[in-house]
Amino acid sequence: MVHCQLGSGITASFWHDNWTSFGPLIELVGDRGPQITGIHIDAVVSEALNGDGWRLDSMRSRSPTITLLRACLPNAQEVINSEVDDTFVWIPEPGRGDGSFSASSTWRALHHYPTVVYWxxxxxxxxxxxxxxxxxxxxxxxxxxxxxxxxxxxxxxxxxxxxxxxxxxxxxxxxxxxxxxxxxxxxxxxxxxxxxxxxxxxxxxxxxxxxxxxxxxxxxxxxxxxxxxxxxxxxxxxxxxxxxxxxxxxxxxxxxxxxxxxxxxxxxxxxxxxxxxxxxxxxxxxx
Structure with missing residues (x-):
């Protein structure tokens, strides 16, 4: 529901925040992700970068976890060159909402109404x-x-x-x-x-x-x-x-x-x- 619009990556958690289109990365790859990648569980996004790109890109590992993460990460240069802070917005459902929090949108997100059957x-x-x-x-x-x-x-x-x-x-x-x-x-x-x-x-x-x-x-x-x-x-x-x-x-x-x-x-x-x-x-x- 809370989505991070990534800027410089100095605030957003690499593992726990919802900053990719795939949701929190820890949920995608599991608890062993930090151990496999060497990226600390509490690391922010900028700590997963080096001077040229993502640290994962320079790894020679054939681990399926690393391969999956590489496919999920956005263009590294956009993050490296960004001077904008990370911002967090409220998006109760994919593709819906303007980023503003409201009680009604929260209720609708948590209480999905079933489709009315034809009979x-x-x-x-x-x-x-x-x-x-x-x-x-x-x-x-x-x-x-x-x-x-x-x-x-x-x-x-x-x-x-x-x-x-x-x-x-x-x-x-x-x-x-x-x-x-x-x-x-x-x-x-x-x-x-x-x-x-x-x-x-x-x-x-x-x-x-x-x-x-x-x-x-x-x-x-x-x-x-x-x-x-x-x-x-x-x-x-x-x-x-x-x-x-x-x-x-x-x-x-x-x-x-x-x-x-x-x-x-x-x-x-x-x-x-x-x-x-x-x-x-x-x-x-x-x-």
Missing amino acids: HKAVWFTGRVPKHAFISWLAARDRLTTRDRMLSWGLTVPANCVLCASHSESRDHLFFDCTYSTQVWTFFVNRLHISPPQGFEAILRWLTAPSRDANVTLLVRLIFQAVLYLLWKERNGRVHSSVEKSPGAIISEVKHLIRLRLDPIARRQVLAPGEFSVLAVWLQSFD
Whole structure:
């Protein structure tokens, strides 16, 4: 972060200061650097010079450490001929900053913000149901304990899908290549008159902007997460018991959960004359 703009080299530490484009040289070559080169650990840059250039240039050693250091050092004559003092400036990130210290630039340098993933809006949207969002987050990261993953861990489990028993179970199969889950998902998207793409990751990308209507966008995101949550719950239930629900029963549960979620959301909506609440749009499509 603190970079030395080298002048005459009478102040900057040869080993410890950040005066080359490669950072502190001691970090580059390790603690044995001073011993190998004969340049003292506390030496300043000017002490690594002789009358003609860098002391390292006159060494006949084939040491990889010395070869590396030679490649890192700037033009010696510029340092020898300089009458300017070494100066230290604050550069929090390479190529950024004007050299002035600020608390905000320090914070940004120390706390890097991660890149927002493409499925962020499909999972962490305003109005989500937390437990539904959590399962969706695991699914988006392919971290659900599907049978393909369990087999990859060396566990002895059947490979077939718990819901349809026709294909190998994976995240992409469960959502929504499986004949069972397809019935549930298709019911809702058909009622909303929307056409999502095929494939789980394609659906996640589509959910960033599935409709120009904000109410429809919220509904389809809520539905998507509720469907994932209940399908995963049904899948796990079948693993541990013989009780099975039909796709129609899952559809009814999704409708019930969404209806409960929409009441408080609709009450908070501020509508212009002629606009419909998200609850009204839901009732038009599903009641």
